Amino acid sequence: MRRGIAAAVLAAAIAVSASACGSGGSGGSSAKAAGPVTITWWDTSDATNEAPTYQALVADFEKANPDITVKYVNVPFADAQTKFQTAAGSKGAPDVLRSDVGWTPGFAKAGYLVPLDGTPAAADTSAFEKQLITQASYSGHLYGVPLVTDTLGLMYNKALFAKAGITTAPTSWDQLKADSALVKQKDGVDGFDFNAASYYAMPFLYGEGTDMVDATAQKITLSSPAAVKGINTIKDLLASPGVGKLDTTANAYASMMDRFESGQVAMIVQGPWETTNVYKGTAFSDKTNLGIAPVPAGSTGKSGAPIGGHNLVAYAGSDAAHQAASEKFIAFMTSAQSQQTIATKNATLPTRSDAYTPAVTANPGIAGFQTILGAGVPRPPLAEYSSIYGLFNTELLKILAGQESTQAGMDNATTATRKLLPGFATQ
Known part of the structure; x- marks a missing residue:
């Protein structure tokens, strides 16, 4: 993990939130993609120490879903919030973003994200830590699926x-x-x-x-x-x-x-x-x-x-076929198997209880922080x-x-x- 992560945590915390009218609707598209489709994913993880794990998972996803191609883009964390806001405002945002938990409510309020309630992306939410789902929600709807988490x-x-x-x-x-x-x-x-x-x-x-x-x-x-x-x-x-x-x-x-x-x-x-x-x-x-x-x-x-971490969110400006593919991709990346891979390779904390396997908790740092996640306080949906x-x-x-x-x-x-x-x- 990079030494600069703490500076990134604070930078994310103090960044100016997005502002605009809230988005409507109660859920994203769950329609099946008609024919081959390419979605773009902006990954904000550390390019050297963490990104290779995510790139390998993208390849696994594409093998399992031959009609969906994922264009992987690693975006520096410090620049990602502003870049996404700019891109979303001009209808050019990526289909999926690895969003800091602190950005999710602002993006949702601005209408940049599609609600994920009732979609394949949210089919497994009961397996996730409850406070993380709370933290990924805004105005009564789920706008992100937790990918990794942390606390102090x-x-x-x-x-x-x-x-x-x-x-x-x-x-x-x-x-x-x-x-x-x-x-x-x-x-x-x-x-x-x-x-x-x-x-x-x-x-x-x-x-x-x-x-x-x-x-x-x-x-x-x-x-x-x-x-x-x-x-x-x-x-x-x-x-x-x-x-x-x-x-x-x-x-x-x-x-x-x-x-x-x-x-x-x-x-x-x-x-x-x-x-x-x-x-x-x-x-x-x-x-x-x-x-x-x-x-x-x-x-x-x-x-x-405080609870930190990142959610996978889907862009509201994508068409139905791209949203359907995005939901499938989010479900794959946040599955128990994928989270086990991410945890063992990157030494980060899974967001779902069934991902804390013996192989994952063999890392004493992960095992130690797992025991204190219950004391974590989710950020309010503001x-x-x-x-x-x-x-x-x-x-x-x-x-x-x-x-x-x-x-x-x-x-x-x-x-x-x-x-x-x-x-x-x-x-």
Whole structure:
């Protein structure tokens, strides 16, 4: 997996959502393609480490479906959202797109996607993790089928824990703070590093029972007492013994990962996309030394982490024959067999329970993150939600750097968010 994935995660989170009138209808075309048809698929996976697996699956699909040809195009993830929006607006978008989960609601609202309810693409949805189907839906309809998923968890160094006399992963932020001080005292290294970005701050909001918005109640909750308390928990951690100092430089993420991989810090909050890199580190030449646990809970006693990943979506501007072929292709690529192949080759997490075979869970990183997927929190079906990450991120960095108070910063984030969601009240 590429080291730049975390930057891509944040870039996807802060990208401006598509906006326009919503699409109508209750489902896509399930008509059979009449004669040979060629569909175009834009794959946004890493061109070097992940794309070959998808290209091989395309070849398998074409062998099984000789009347359908798939034109495979690898589009850099950082450019894909804008490229698709531009292409869809001019009726030239690909038939199928590997869409970040954060893009799906915006594309659906803009009318760029065809609903997949009742089509062959959605025939197997009961096998998928429920929250992933929720996250692939918008305005009561399914607009994507989950292809890969991820969430944040607590990664920890078991050897450093054992040396410090720590027997289990911390289950609360207070416990993590105490364990960090103990690691510093016993091991001489830091206990915890925090990646100062809004996506990585979400567990602190969830732990206080809140989010950036309450989509159901149509409220912006960034200024709420619960959200302020969550951010103050981060500030308290950063000021604690054994916790790495705040780093907002361009190299902050890479530095954090290097420190963890070399055993200079015992704990980080991270996603499964980094497990392959972690195993290359000197501290984890023995893969069993990597511990994976749910992110610690806040004062509510509950733990939560954002769910990421990618859906396969179908372009609403395609004709019936191309939509039918696209639905068939999406069903194939998201099948249990295909997901097993993707997981074993690319070390990514499947989105359906029947894909977690012994061969897949033989990868300890996948097995570890599978156990914590249940703590994942799906994003609300709100087209503008991903854009709020950027507004939140701007103020979060100022708050943590001491340039403004927590309340003032969260109030500023709320004011900026109100421009995106003028019909929402504030809390």
